[in-house]
Amino acid sequence: MKTTYRFEIYPNQHQSTEMSLSEMKMTEWFFKYCNIKFDKLFKVNYFLLESNEPIAGIDDFAKTILTDSVTEVLFSSESKNMDLVSYLAKRGFTEPVLCDISFKPGVTDNSAHAVLEAFKLIPDLKKYELNVASGECYFMQSADSLTDQAFEKVSYEKIANQLLQKVTIQRREALATNLRMQAPKIIEVVSTPDESTTIDLNIDNSSLLKLNTDNCWALSLDEIHFVREYFKTLDRSPTDVEMEIIAQSWSEHCKHKIFASHIEYSEGELPSHMKKLGNFEVKSLFKTYIRGATEKIKADRNLQWLISIFHDNAGIVRFDKNVDVCIKVETHNSPSALDPYGGALTGILGVNRDILGCGQGAKPIANTNVFCLAEDSFFKENNIKLHPKLKNPDRIAEGVHLGVQDGGNKSGVPTVNGAFVFDKDYVGKPLVFCGTIGVLPQTEHNSSTAEKRQQPGDYIVMSGGKIGKDGIHGATFSSMELNENAPASVVQIGDPITQKRLGDFLIEARKLNLFSSVTDNGAGGLSSSVGEMAGLTNGAIVDLERAPTKYPGLSPFELMVSESQERMTFSVPKEKIHQFLQLSEKRSVLSSVIGEFTNQGQLLVRYNGKVVADLNLHFLHESLRPMQLKAHIDQTSVEQSKKSHWLNGKVKDASASKDAKAQLLELMASPNVRSHEHLVRRYDHEVKAATLVKPFTGSEKIGRHAPTDAGVIWLYPHGGERDNAISVSCGIAPQISQHDAYEMAVWALDEAVRNSVCVGADPAEMVLIDNYCWPDPITSTKNPDGAHKLAQLVRASKAIYDLSVDYGMPFVSGKDSMKNDFMADDVKISVQPTLLVTAMGRVRSLNHITTSEAKTAGDLVYMIGPDQLTDFKKQLGLYKQLHQAISKGFVNSAHDVSEGGLAVSLTEKIMSTTLGLEIETNLDLFKESAGRIVVTINPNQQKEFTSLFATDCTFLGKVTDKAQLTIKNQFSVSNTETLAAYRIKSAGAI
């Protein structure tokens, strides 16, 4: 007889009955954001265990597994061994209310998976068929008399996600009788699969568009017509599975149609500060400006170290004699808007899989992450009421931060670099950028590891997680603006432990030469991974019923396009399949043969023997014609874009001018300058023991609170040369987009580069990654200013082409996300055009490593860089000269000048040390412009240092042993004051 037990885990009688710090923080949160005062809040975890028959002595087993005998006790539905009401009374509860939070059926439940595995370790329990679900009990008490509905609502504000979880409220009577313990039950997914059907496209346009919306295809009418014409030539209608595969493959997310489109760019009269580019046509932004720049640089500089660029999951470069390095940066914006934690977690795990699926499989060694977020306080201060469909931006911030923390920490990959960018326009869609660097041997088994080598006849093997309904239509969904009807199934939750096992297994199998190729299952699921891999052999046959599922009831199309996480697709030569599957089982990784690669030119998909898709690969991948788009910008469109801003006129003007010292202190505490140390220190930034420059620096005495410019990763622990490292840094400046997208892109690229130069990377060996996050640039009735946004896209792309070519730094990988708009009722919130540039450079010797903080009193302070960055070639010259100075050992510290200008940069150099600066300058202390770096040098080397620079090397003053910043004839401010302003949010929170 099926039996289900419920086990709750409580602190034992020796533990404190006071609220924990996290519980206290949570009550503060509820008060701040919901205006509800909980005087008590207490959280415990519980598990449901389902067995095919009753288990004798289950409480003892459960105690062993679920509790820590030193601090915890078990409350069991079997023995009902506890009087909950008097237990809660000891914690001060008089009127406890329970918010019981459980997962909705089918949602990934990581705790339950782990606990199930733990139960299965016990020899006596091996004979039972077990299932586990996890949940949380929040006992709360408030003097405000709240209804059950109010408790439920407030739970969804903070402790539960309505898309994933269910909240049940219980009060005193139910608690006294332990109602929840009486008939516990794990809710199963109930779903009936749909047979695969054919879809008649010979219907009128409005019916086609309805079909398109109902199925979440996100195709354009032209594209549907194109499909219709194609199937006419085949004399049949497409199946639902075929339409789904086509929709996934042609989604903006997978195909990058906007970057591939033909664009006619025109300019009218422009504001005087904007660079005139003229009128021209671009055949493809990607081919012209991104790959175009790389190809030109590769030829101009005769570069030999670009190993694999643009065609794989990540770009591979050779910055070491022994190993190659690969890098990829992704965005995960739409999922993070719906479920911030899950979205960011799957973002980081997803980009890790890009690295695992790069070449023959690389090992992730470092993560980066950049968040673009809004702040609730901004809207409060300006009395702006947000649309009810918008999540509290602070909650989004908490969620995405925790997601990246868990994703990186649990995978054992250090988060070495990143940024927090705050702007009100990210309230509609937060931007979550996740990057990963990997290493792989240059050759293994006598072949290059950069190549994919699948052959016709190789098995298609899916490894890792099982398939569920989670993440269906992720790729097409991210190509749509966010609206109120977004399907719940688009949310995916990551499972770090499954992925960790999968990753470890993959590297082990690669070393044993057990597969011929691998790629990740990301957006588009099997449709995209098998579809792409089949391109190389020219065909594949997939038998969908062989793919393992989380629960029964998945339709064939769901199996094909589900984006359930933690899956990789391998091609395994037939003679190696036995060994591959054996190792997989030993490593607790689920692997299933689901088909085989062919050379017949078709992607053939069957379900229980019946053909459900038979698509020509050429049609699928090569036939789509580029879109024809128009981009236009002029004085009027620039003004119009400001006028049509959703907050136009609603934001209070900035306060009146202050003296320089007050201005500096205010800047230090402002959202885009102030410290995020309390958040960053929750990321493990030095696991793998190779992080040479960490996110913070400073002196031991003051604590290390000052920001560094870039992460530096030692290659030696990863199989590289002993005296070799790489830097990773980023640049981003969305606040400049309204001014000019060209200038914004110049800033982003240069900032990434100068950050890496600061830490000692060689500008001659540096590569770039571009990540665009744009508001919809295609004109439509809902989006009248598409042409203007497209013009901004062209200008930004032209800028990074111009700058990268002059710097001689190639792009090796990149990604774009093109629909970062929120729309509901008549509110439309678009992100500012945002470009993140990530730079990865080679640090040729550990002796070149330079950190940002001032080191020695008496050192001299110089600023390197022009007043305005206009001559890109000359700027590269400056970076080379500075690098020479660094490699000769002249430079004791280097720090870039960015937000807040020179004043902030100087402050950051000393605020976390016992040293000071005495500066004499006529420069505008607060001017923000690209291309500048402040250095301190040993006075004995002054002559040699300055002789390296022909121009743009400005003496500013010297380092003193008095802990304050003094700007002669202007002001003086102590480090204590500046550091306190800078740490306004982080002090006391670490």
Added chain:
Amino acid sequence: MSKKVQALILTGDGINCENETALAFSEHGCETKIMHVQDLIDQPGLLNQFQILALPGGFSFGDEIGSGQILALKLKYSLGVALTEFINKKKLIIGICNGFQVLVRLGLLPKPFTERQMTLSHNRQGHFINKWVNLTVPKSNCIWTKSLQGKEIALPIRHGEGKITFAGDQATQHNTFQSLVNNGQIALSYTEDVNGSYQQIAGVTDPTGCILGLMPHPEAATSNWLLPDGTAKKTGQAFGQHFFINAIKHCEEML
């Protein structure tokens, strides 16, 4: 050529720090083998050939239920006999961070084969912390800290559950602590309160000094280049390496 000391470093199931832990040993002339937990379970006899066993840091089983809990159960049920034999032979064991949590939950620290008196619970702050901390190394039986005893050292911590907590009421807790002090079993202490740990304990050794469990990461402080600021890289000391040097030296003398 003389025989080299052999160290076994466990990996798998979410262990993350196997490579740097192996490197910390091999940089000082020790032979290392990184082995998947499952492979050792399949052939427990392999443990015999090693003088040192390392349980590295990580997030075994995703830290679900309690960090180290499920890996400890796995080792207990599948390798209990082999581990007991290893310990009885006075061979060396180190558990770092998650490895420490595993040793504690296995009941091997503070004293093997006795009722559990100690655990590692959530940090006072309720979250994960990565920072460098200063530590004192008290005089103790610990073989791993031998050359460091009496010194103040710096190592990074990277954990969310590092608060040492003792069983029973306050008096019992105090007695347990006092007996650890008296037995020379406190191997490391933080110089300030970093996570709410009882009396700022950071590391504990068993009565023989062969088994060390510690929350800070010595394997991440093995080179000056890894030190946390520019000045430290030039003038600081990478104290972490001495844990490994001490253990290898001890085993060499035993070989």
